[in-house]
Amino acid sequence: MAINSIWVFAQATNGVPTSGTLELITKARSLSSNVAAFIGGDGAAVAGALGEYGATKVYATGDLGGKLPGVAVASAMKALIDGGDTPDVIMFPQNYEGRDVVSRLSVKLDRTVLTNSIDIEDGGDGITATTPIFGGNTLVSTSFTGSAPYLVAFRPKSFAPEASGGGAAEVVAVSVPDLGAAGGAQVTAVHVEEVTGPKLDEADVVVSGGRGLGEQAKFAMIEDLAKLLKAAPGASRAIVDAGWVPYSYQVGQTGKVVKPSVYIAAGISGATQHMVGMKGSKNIIAINKDKEAPIFGIADLGIVGDVNVVLPKLIEALKSR
Amino acid sequence: MNVIVCVKQIPDPAVPGALDGGTNTLKRDGKIVIDESDMYGVEMALQLVDAAGGGEVSLVSMAPNGETSGLRTALAMGAVKAVLVSDPALQGSDALTTAKVLAGAVQRLGGADLIIAATESSDGYTGTVPEQIAEVLGLPSVTFAKKISINGSTINAERQTEAGYDEVTCPMPAVVSVTAGVVEPRYPSFKGIMAAKSKPVDEITAGDLGLNPVGWAGAGQKVSKVAEAEARQAGEIIEDDGEAFGKIVGFLENLKVI
Numbered sequence: 001m002a003i004n005s006i007w008v009f010a011q012a013t014n015g016v017p018t019s020g021t022l023e024l025i026t027k028a029r030s031l032s033s034n035v036a037a038f039i040g041g042d043g044a045a046v047a048g049a050l051g052e053y054g055a056t057k058v059y060a061t062g063d064l065g066g067k068l069p070g071v072a073v074a075s076a077m078k079a080l081i082d083g084g085d086t087p088d089v090i091m092f093p094q095n096y097e098g099r100d101v102v103s104r105l106s107v108k109l110d111r112t113v114l115t116n117s118i119d120i121e122d123g124g125d126g127i128t129a130t131t132p133i134f135g136g137n138t139l140v141s142t143s144f145t146g147s148a149p150y151l152v153a154f155r156p157k158s159f160a161p162e163a164s165g166g167g168a169a170e171v172v173a174v175s176v177p178d179l180g181a182a183g184g185a186q187v188t189a190v191h192v193e194e195v196t197g198p199k200l201d202e203a204d205v206v207v208s209g210g211r212g213l214g215e216q217a218k219f220a221m222i223e224d225l226a227k228l229l230k231a232a233p234g235a236s237r238a239i240v241d242a243g244w245v246p247y248s249y250q251v252g253q254t255g256k257v258v259k260p261s262v263y264i265a266a267g268i269s270g271a272t273q274h275m276v277g278m279k280g281s282k283n284i285i286a287i288n289k290d291k292e293a294p295i296f297g298i299a300d301l302g303i304v305g306d307v308n309v310v311l312p313k314l315i316e317a318l319k320s321r
Numbered sequence: 322m323n324v325i326v327c328v329k330q331i332p333d334p335a336v337p338g339a340l341d342g343g344t345n346t347l348k349r350d351g352k353i354v355i356d357e358s359d360m361y362g363v364e365m366a367l368q369l370v371d372a373a374g375g376g377e378v379s380l381v382s383m384a385p386n387g388e389t390s391g392l393r394t395a396l397a398m399g400a401v402k403a404v405l406v407s408d409p410a411l412q413g414s415d416a417l418t419t420a421k422v423l424a425g426a427v428q429r430l431g432g433a434d435l436i437i438a439a440t441e442s443s444d445g446y447t448g449t450v451p452e453q454i455a456e457v458l459g460l461p462s463v464t465f466a467k468k469i470s471i472n473g474s475t476i477n478a479e480r481q482t483e484a485g486y487d488e489v490t491c492p493m494p495a496v497v498s499v500t501a502g503v504v505e506p507r508y509p510s511f512k513g514i515m516a517a518k519s520k521p522v523d524e525i526t527a528g529d530l531g532l533n534p535v536g537w538a539g540a541g542q543k544v545s546k547v548a549e550a551e552a553r554q555a556g557e558i559i560e561d562d563g564e565a566f567g568k569i570v571g572f573l574e575n576l577k578v579i
Contacts, residue, residue, distance in 0.1 A: 013484075068480075068489065070452055070462065094448070096482060100464055103452030112415045112541030115447045125545045132550060134338050139548045140345075146541035153449075184461030185491040193485035205578055229578060241502035247467070247481055253446060254500075262578055264569075279553060283576060285569055291558070298553040301572045305561025313566040318579065 003032040003122055007087040007149075008055070009073065009101055010037035015045035019202075020093040022053045022161035024154060028091055029054030029164060031122055036087070036169075040064050040073040040097075043171040051169035053161065058169045061176050066187045070100025075183075076176045077101075078108045081149065089120070089127060092153040102153050113151040114142055118158040127152075136276050156201070156257045157280065193248050195232075200249065203232035206260045206281070208251050210236035210274075212267020212288055212307050216244040221311045222266060228318045234258065236268045252277035267307040270295030287311070322373035322471065324366040325430060326400065327423050327438040327454070328382045329356040330391030334443055344537075345544040346413055347444055353384075355391035358439035360506035362499050363395045366437050367507075369471055377401045379433070381426035383419055385412045389522055396517035397509030404429055408526040413537035416445075420453030425530035427458065429523075435476070436496045440465055455496035462496040463489050467503055 006028040010021045021037070028035040036057040037050045043060025050058055061076050077090070090105070092098040094116055106113040117129040125143040129152045133140055144150045200206065207229065209222035219239070226233040234256070235249040251258055252274040263281035268274060270286070270293055278284070279298055286299035287307050296302040303310055332338060333352040341348050366378040380395050380403035387407045396403065404426040411422070427436055436458075441448035455462035467486065468479040476491045481500060491497075509517070527535045537543070559565055573579045 068463070070464070071456075074456075096465055096480075099448050100452050100462075103449040104456045106417050106449065107420070107453050107456035110417070112417050113447075113449055114542060115416070115449060128545055133340075137550055137552070138340070139546075139550050140544055141546035141548070142542050143545045144541060145543050180459070181492075182456065182459055182461055184495070185463050185489055187480075187487045187489050189488040190482075191485040191487070229573070237501070243502065246485075247500075248485065254440065262573065262576060283572075285572060287569075291560070296558050297555050299558070300556035301568060302556065302558035303561050303565045303568065304558065305565055309563075310561055310566050310569075314569055317566055317570050321579065 003088045005034035005036065005087045006032045007036050007038050007090045009090065009092045009098055010039040010046065010050060010058070011093065011097060012039065012041060012046050015042070017046050017049050019161060020095065020156050023157065023159040024091045024093065025050060025053040025055050026161050027120065027159040031089070031120070038073070038077060040069040043173070047171050048168045051166045052163050054164040054166055055169045056166070058171050059174045060171055061174055064176070067179070067183055068100065068185045068187065069097045070104050071179050071183045072176045073101045074104035074108055075179055076174050077105055079177050080174055081109065086149055088148045089150045089152065092151070094153045094155050098153055102151050106151055109149065111146060111149065111151055112144070113153065115153040117152050117154045120152055132276065134272065136279055157259055193246050195248060197226065198230065198232045200232040200234055200251070201256045201258055204260050205229045205231035205262045206234050206251070206258050207231045207264045207266065208234035208236065208268060208278070209239065209266050210268030211238045212269070213239070214308060218308060219244055221315065224315050225264070225311060228315065236271070236274050265295050266311060268295055269293040270298070322370055322376040322435070323379070323433040324370055324376070324435045324437060325379050325381055325427050325433040326359065326362045326366045326395065327436070327451070328359045328363070328380050328392060328395050329442045330354065330382060330384050330388045331356045331442065331444040338444065340547060344413065345547060349386065353388045353390050355394040356439065356443050358441070358443055358501050359395070360398070361501050361503050362437040362439055363398050363400060364504045364506040365469060365499055367399045368504060369435070369469065373471060379403065379430050381423050381430070383407070383411060383422045385409055387524060392522060393517045394509060396520045397513040398507055399513065402520055403522045405522050405524045406527060406530065407524055408528070408535070410536045411527055413540055414535050415540035415542055416447040416449045417453060418535050418539045420450045420457055421532055422527060422530065422535065423450065424454045424457035425532060427454070429525070429530065432494060434493045436494070438496070438498045440498045440500055451496055451498035458496070460494055460496050461491050463491050464498045465500055466497050467500045469497060469499070469503070
């Protein structure tokens with residue numbers, strides 16, 4: 001099918017579009033010349049940057065006044081679609097806000113949603129999205145059978161953002177209809193967990209620790225090694241769930257997806273959950289006691305040994321350089 | 322206070338998953354267990370009802386073959402009853418149909434003050450069902466809650482965000498999805514396990530909820546291709562002889578990281 005128009009659910013931090021937003025807009029413009037961003041917030045601040053990556057229009061709700069974006073943005077999208085402006089495809093990032101908006105919208109429009117996608121194609125089967133399953137060992141392509149708009153959510157870093165050099169996008173104000181009882185959730189305070197050093201999902205080197213460290217205090221070794229390598233410290237879900245480190249450290253399916261030049265997995269066995277978040281790394285070094293650990297199946301350098309023995313020596317060697 | 326928890330019964334995650342070549346659905350012919358992520362929701366529900374000083378925890382679940390083994394675990398933890406929507410026709414249902422079915426089961430129980438689900442299942446991990454249930458029922462929602470308390474008829478929650486967390490208030494009735502680690506799930510006691518055997522599980526079909534079509538027929542999607550991903554090759558694996566750290570130093574030097 002020819003794709004007449006695509007919407008991308010856009011997000012911004014302090015007026016700067018997120019890299020995930022730019023990834024999706026880049027992909028969208030390869031499928032259609034008519035790409036609109038849809039933001040639950042201020043449109044003017046982001047119109048220039050979004051235009052530079054290929055959006056020609058920005059639908060903006062303005063400040064949501066502390067409402068969670070799920071219901072509010074989905075309702076605004078639905079109102080626009082009911083008014084006759086129907087895109088063929090709406091692309092969402094697979095993150096907190098993206099999931100909430102696409103879920104609400106799928107019910108409002110009675111349309112299925114394809115999630116965890118890493119690619120989208122307009123081919124013989126119509127619009128088809130590709131999703132990795134079983135830890136990325138199998139790729140499933142799924143096509144839509146009903147009518148547009150087709151809703152697809154993408155995993156972070158599925159596409160490389162690339163500027164097109166376009167001019168600022170046209171800002172179109174859209175209103176949020178009365179949300180009724182469904183709009184009852186209200187944000188009363190925002191907490192930002194301070195992270196020093198490079199950001200986990202942008203760092204060139206990532207050093208992650210897991211259960212193999214044995215106890216919370218040993219995570220200091222991960223922080224030390226990260227500092228020496230100008231790396232970001234990360235963690236497996238097991239030790240985040242155990243409360244050793246904040247959630248913002250988590251690498252994996254439900255955490256951050258990272259693709260650094262070097263990924264060091266220390267005391268991480270390599271649960272599917274974790275591997276899907278880091279197997280795109282260029283070089284992987286794994287240290288684990290269990291030589292059968294799945295992480296060794298994807299490691300470029302695997303050390304079968306105790307992290308509590310190997311890491312102190314490694315840190316010492318790096319310090320003395 | 323009455324709480325309903327959505328429970329998914331999945332193939333034992335300790336066994337590698339596989340697709341049925343004929344239907345392209347996940348094979349479910351082995352041991353079926355409660356999705357571990359749902360145990361946090363069950364525990365949270367039991368604690369909230371306890372703190373409220375009254376009420377009960379009920380379960381809703383959808384499964385194609387009448388499976389109850391996972392539900393029995395949650396009943397053994399302390400839930401009092403369950404609605405299981407089971408129907409061979411449900412095989413191949415998409416997330417939207419799943420949400421409609423679970424919302425129907427919630428209504429069959431007469432609703433609740435709070436409906437709890439995990440943020441995503443451990444086998445399908447679509448991650449949309451809790452918010453879809455909220456929309457079907459016309460309720461407000463808080464997703465990715467890592468802490469919950471109840472104050473009168475209001476939920477106070479801490480919700481994970483990219484940068485940290487938000488404090489969110491939400492009036493009940495509402496749907497909340499909870500992260501793993503929100504509470505420590507209890508182990509069912511022997512007494513609990515024995516009692517669970519006789520707790521009521523109301524087994525119904527999608528048709529009983531007035532839902533049709535479901536399964537592949539109701540899904541707005543079809544699998545068009547299944548392919549093996551290009552496998553990443555394992556590199557050099559060595560046993561630590563006390564000097565393996567030197568290998569790592571050399572590896573990092575080669576890449577000019579140090």
